[in-house]
Amino acid sequence: MRPNARHSATPETDAPPFDPAAARQRCLRYRKRILDISQQVTALHVAPAFSCTEIVDAIYHGLMRWDTPGRSPDVFVMSKGHGCLVQYVILEEMGVLQPDDLALYCRPEGRLGAHPDVETPGIEASTGSLGHGMGMAVGMAYAEKLQGRDGRVFVVLSDGECQSGSTWEAAMMAANLGLDNLVAFIDMNDFSGLERMSEAHPAFHPLLEKFHAFGWDGAEVEGHDARQIHEAVTARLFEAAPFVVVCRTVKGKGVSYMEHVPIWHYRSPSAAEYEQALAELAEVGG
Amino acid sequence: MRNKFADVFYELGKVDPKLCIVVADISPAGSISRFRTEFPQRFVNTGVAEQVMIGMCAGMALRGLRPFAYTIATFVLFRPFEFVRDDLCYQNLPVTIVGIGGGVTYSTLGGTHHAQEDIAIATAIPNMAVIAPSDPAEVEDATRWCAQQTCGPVYLRLGKAGEPVLTAGAPEPWQFGKLRYITRGQDVCILTYGPVAKLASQLAERFRERGESVSLISAHTLKPLDEDGIIAALKAHARVVVVEETAPTASLGRRVKELAWQCGATCRIDAFSLQDRFIHCYGDHAELLAAHGLELGALSAQLGVS
Numbered sequence: 001m002r003p004n005a006r007h008s009a010t011p012e013t014d015a016p017p018f019d020p021a022a023a024r025q026r027c028l029r030y031r032k033r034i035l036d037i038s039q040q041v042t043a044l045h046v047a048p049a050f051s052c053t054e055i056v057d058a059i060y061h062g063l064m065r066w067d068t069p070g071r072s073p074d075v076f077v078m079s080k081g082h083g084c085l086v087q088y089v090i091l092e093e094m095g096v097l098q099p100d101d102l103a104l105y106c107r108p109e110g111r112l113g114a115h116p117d118v119e120t121p122g123i124e125a126s127t128g129s130l131g132h133g134m135g136m137a138v139g140m141a142y143a144e145k146l147q148g149r150d151g152r153v154f155v156v157l158s159d160g161e162c163q164s165g166s167t168w169e170a171a172m173m174a175a176n177l178g179l180d181n182l183v184a185f186i187d188m189n190d191f192s193g194l195e196r197m198s199e200a201h202p203a204f205h206p207l208l209e210k211f212h213a214f215g216w217d218g219a220e221v222e223g224h225d226a227r228q229i230h231e232a233v234t235a236r237l238f239e240a241a242p243f244v245v246v247c248r249t250v251k252g253k254g255v256s257y258m259e260h261v262p263i264w265h266y267r268s269p270s271a272a273e274y275e276q277a278l279a280e281l282a283e284v285g286g
Numbered sequence: 287m288r289n290k291f292a293d294v295f296y297e298l299g300k301v302d303p304k305l306c307i308v309v310a311d312i313s314p315a316g317s318i319s320r321f322r323t324e325f326p327q328r329f330v331n332t333g334v335a336e337q338v339m340i341g342m343c344a345g346m347a348l349r350g351l352r353p354f355a356y357t358i359a360t361f362v363l364f365r366p367f368e369f370v371r372d373d374l375c376y377q378n379l380p381v382t383i384v385g386i387g388g389g390v391t392y393s394t395l396g397g398t399h400h401a402q403e404d405i406a407i408a409t410a411i412p413n414m415a416v417i418a419p420s421d422p423a424e425v426e427d428a429t430r431w432c433a434q435q436t437c438g439p440v441y442l443r444l445g446k447a448g449e450p451v452l453t454a455g456a457p458e459p460w461q462f463g464k465l466r467y468i469t470r471g472q473d474v475c476i477l478t479y480g481p482v483a484k485l486a487s488q489l490a491e492r493f494r495e496r497g498e499s500v501s502l503i504s505a506h507t508l509k510p511l512d513e514d515g516i517i518a519a520l521k522a523h524a525r526v527v528v529v530e531e532t533a534p535t536a537s538l539g540r541r542v543k544e545l546a547w548q549c550g551a552t553c554r555i556d557a558f559s560l561q562d563r564f565i566h567c568y569g570d571h572a573e574l575l576a577a578h579g580l581e582l583g584a585l586s587a588q589l590g591v592s
């Protein structure tokens with residue numbers, strides 16, 4: 001931490017109490033629901049959603065404040081748009097999206113695609129092309145300050161997005177502008193679309209230090225440990241700096257044959273694979 | 287044009303707290319400097335980082351502000367193109383991107399600073415409106431419109447400095463999406479926009495000196511294009527001339543010819559634009575235009591009015 005750090009009441013204290021055990025049960029439900037949807041279409045992003053399930057749950061249920069279901073002074077941006085299935089199923093549970101919406105996923109008569117669209121209820125920004133979410137999140141966080149509001153912006157990025165120069169342009173501006181109302185989560189599952197990042201691009205690591213060098217505060221946590229994710233944010237010091245949580249995750253988390261296997265970035269499980277996945281998730285208990 | 291934009295933006299920004307300007311390392315000309323001094327929080331300089339300039343504008347607009355992105359035309363449109371397309375146009379956000387020095391205005395800086403294909407690129411994106419005022423007075427009207435509109439993204443293409451006022455005596459006001467007659471005539475129609483309107487105005491004089499009655503039209507809004515207005519002009523004049531400072535691909539000249547075919551027009555059409563090539567030439571703006579063939583003597587000769 002930088003000198004003269006001061007502790008202050010964290011704005012997250014007015015968020016609802018966060019129970020990691022309840023979070024585990026929710027994440028189990030989300031994964032099962034996503035697997036159900038996977039049987040409707042031939043290809044979707046199951047594994048990328050499973051790697052950020054606990055992160056997105058902690059944001060929605062532990063960090064964002066809700067006036068009513070679906071109405072928050074805070075903002076969530078899924079910069080890694082290919083992880084949006086977990087966002088959809090959370091919004092479905094909140095009643096913002098309807099079961100029919102999920103039933104019509106990726107169908108012409110529906111309104112949900114494989115990347116989030118700003119015209120969908122509960123979606124704050126259209127993403128899909130990587131490297132766009134951080135810049136928009138910086139603009140959002142700055143707009144909140146400029147208009148005298150206390151809204152906070154939570155953005156989830158893939159580690160692959162941190163290869164993009166645009167992410168670092170935005171990271172630099174976030175620190176220049178002192179955006180302490182911006183929290184970025186990096187879903188560091190070590191896989192980009194093609195290959196394992198730590199092998200193909202070893203200079204990519206260490207990541208947290210790069211953010212520190214760009215003027216951010218931050219922490220690195222186990223990305224499937226709801227308590228660690230939540231506490232990293234709620235325990236942070238406010239130094240007029242944006243905050244990053246680098247989350248060590250597993251792509252395809254919870255399903256043995258998906259974990260660390262690139263094909264599951266896109267593929268839907270067969271009926272037999274679906275049954276196996278459900279059995280494994282039930283065994284682990286979320 | 288640049289200073290007029292700055293003056294108008296400053297006046298509007300004084301009374302509208304939602305107006306912001308996000309620049310990428312361009313010196314704030316004229317009244318923009320005053321705006322920065324008086325409203326430092328609503329002036330953001332991202333540095334040489336055009337992707338976040340556009341991304342920030344999108345985020346600010348998504349949270350209720352009315353941002354303008356502002357830098358040299360090549361850097362506001364070409365460098366961050368996918369951010370313009372996805373963040374602004376796909377989300378249909380009311381953000382104005384101001385391109386200074388459209389065409390070959392930056393005549394001594396070489397091809398890296400020439401936005402000669404900007405009209406084609408900007409008009410190709412769904413939801414994007416494209417405005418290229420013909421003189422400083424139209425810059426004022428267009429800037430006021432951009433600051434108040436909620437339709438979606440706008441590419442506001444400006445020159446730089448020294449453009450004469452051509453529209454002071456125009457019989458009709460500036461109106462978004464409509465051709466504007468600067469003068470009305472019966473024989474020849476000259477369609478133009480942007481700083482090269484000065485050259486088009488000189489060309490109109492050549493026709494008048496030969497006893498022809500000339501309509502000089504500012505086609506300041508390239509998208510949405512006033513197709514009905516163009517068809518009416520094609521049918522009302524025996525000759526139609528297009529003078530524009532942009533590459534021929536997707537140019538106004540091509541659109542005019544397309545509309546002429548559709549409506550069965552029988553007039554003669556001559557279209558002059560920049561060439562579809564990089565010209566390695568340095569000089570003042572008029573000299574660069576001349577290198578592309580946009581020069582009064584050359585145009586007059588081709589049109590038979592020299």
